Amino acid sequence: xxxxxxxxxxxxxxxxxxxxxQYVITYTYFHLLGDVTEKSILDLACGEEFYTRLLKQNGAAxxxxxxxxxxxxxxxxxxxxxxxxxxxxIIADVAEIGFIxxxxxxxxxxxxxxxxxxxxxxKMCQTIxxxxxxxxxxxxxxxxxxxxxxFYHKNEKYGFAKSCAxxxxxGIPLTITLIFSSDSEKVSFDNYYLSKATYEWALRSVGFKxxxxxxxxxxxxxxxxxxxxxxxxxxxxxxxxxxxCLK
Numbered sequence: 001x002x003x004x005x006x007x008x009x010x011x012x013x014x015x016x017x018x019x020x021x022q023y024v025i026t027y028t029y030f031h032l033l034g035d036v037t038e039k040s041i042l043d044l045a046c047g048e049e050f051y052t053r054l055l056k057q058n059g060a061a062x063x064x065x066x067x068x069x070x071x072x073x074x075x076x077x078x079x080x081x082x083x084x085x086x087x088x089x090i091i092a093d094v095a096e097i098g099f100i101x102x103x104x105x106x107x108x109x110x111x112x113x114x115x116x117x118x119x120x121x122x123k124m125c126q127t128i129x130x131x132x133x134x135x136x137x138x139x140x141x142x143x144x145x146x147x148x149x150x151f152y153h154k155n156e157k158y159g160f161a162k163s164c165a166x167x168x169x170x171g172i173p174l175t176i177t178l179i180f181s182s183d184s185e186k187v188s189f190d191n192y193y194l195s196k197a198t199y200e201w202a203l204r205s206v207g208f209k210x211x212x213x214x215x216x217x218x219x220x221x222x223x224x225x226x227x228x229x230x231x232x233x234x235x236x237x238x239x240x241x242x243x244x245c246l247k
Contacts, residue, residue, distance in 0.1 A: 014180045016050045020158035023222025024234050025141060026051075029109065032139050032214055032242045036060045039104040042131050044094050045111035049076035049087070055107070056085045063087040066097060095123040102133045110240070112199065113143040116171050116192040121202040129206040132247040138208065143174065143191045144241045145199070154237035162239070168193050203245055214242035 015021060029051070037059035043052045046065030056063050065087060067073050073091045080087055090097070094111055106128050115121035128138050152162040161177040173190040180186070196213070203211050216238050218231045 014185075015047075015178060018159050018178070018180070019222075019226070020155070020160060020234060020239065023219045023225070024216045024231065025240055027219035027222070028214065028216040028242055029139075029141055030054075030058075031217060032244055033105070033107065036105065040101070042066065042100060042103045042106045044106065044108040044128070045114075046076065046089070047072050047109070049079050049089070051107070051109055052076065052087055053079065053085060056087060064100060064103075065089045066092050066094060066100075068093050094127055095120055097127055099130045101131065103131050104133060104136050106132050106136075106138045108138075108140040110141055110143065110191075112140060112243075113145075113174075113191040113194075115194060116173075118170070118194065118198050118202060121194060121198065122205060125202045125206045125208070129208060129247060134247055136247050138243075138245050138247070140243050141240050142199075142243055143176075144238050145193065145196050146241075147237055147239070151237045154233040155239045158234060158239070160239050164193065170194055170198065199243070203243075208245040208247065210244075210246040212244050214244065216240065216242070 016026070036055055038061045040062040041055055041060050041064070043055065043063060043065045046052045046067050049065060052063055052065040063085070065076060067076070067089075068091070070091055073089050076089050080089070090100075095115075108128070112121060112124055115124055132138060149164055149168065155162070156179075159179040161179065163175050164172055166172060170193065172193045174193055175188055175190055177186055177188040200211055216234065218235065222231060
């Protein structure tokens with residue numbers, strides 16, 4: 001996975017300018033995160049730093065970003081050098097990094113969906129749980145596990161294509177293709193299907209409680225700019241869901 005993202009790091013910077021990300025995914029994410037003022041936050045799979053720096057701008061006291069890709073972290077550190085925010089970046093595999101510190105909040109945008117087995121998922125969840133203070137939350141965005149392949153095409157108009165070689169079964173690769181509308185440039189990478197039941201098993205096994213799944217919400221700005229009809233497929237057949245749980 002590190003090599004895949006090393007190769008597409010520069011292209012992936014366009015991810016956060018895609019309409020679905022701007023007006024649905026990011027809006028939903030920060031709604032779930034709530035007030036982060038003065039919180040210490042561990043951002044897993046931080047990528048090139050987009051959400052990490054937004055969290056800092058929204059008042060977080062301490063930010064540590066972790067990503068498996070050297071090139072992604074290079075981009076993040078370049079931004080930190082240009083405009084210092086006091087953010088620490090670490091190159092590491094979420095499943096292997098272990099304990100860093102006790103944080104008020106652990107967040108992740110699209111990390112659990114890279115686990116191809118229940119054992120890998122469990123190791124990720126162990127890392128997340130170990131780095132949270134008691135009573136604190138884990139908030140993540142995740143590939144929508146319950147969206148059936150018959151409806152994958154519903155998100156293509158937003159630039160998100162998804163495919164799989166067979167029917168959904170534990171561990172099957174799901175190929176995600178991002179189509180950047182400005183120049184029709186594409187990048188592809190694999191997530192993996194694990195059932196909702198497997199996710200809940202892994203989260204509960206490490207000690208998480210109050211596990212909740214959240215459907216996306218369109219921002220008022222997105223509705224104003226593009227109208228409700230434009231976003232209907234994004235709501236009825238969401239590409240991503242939010243997950244929150246409590247230590």
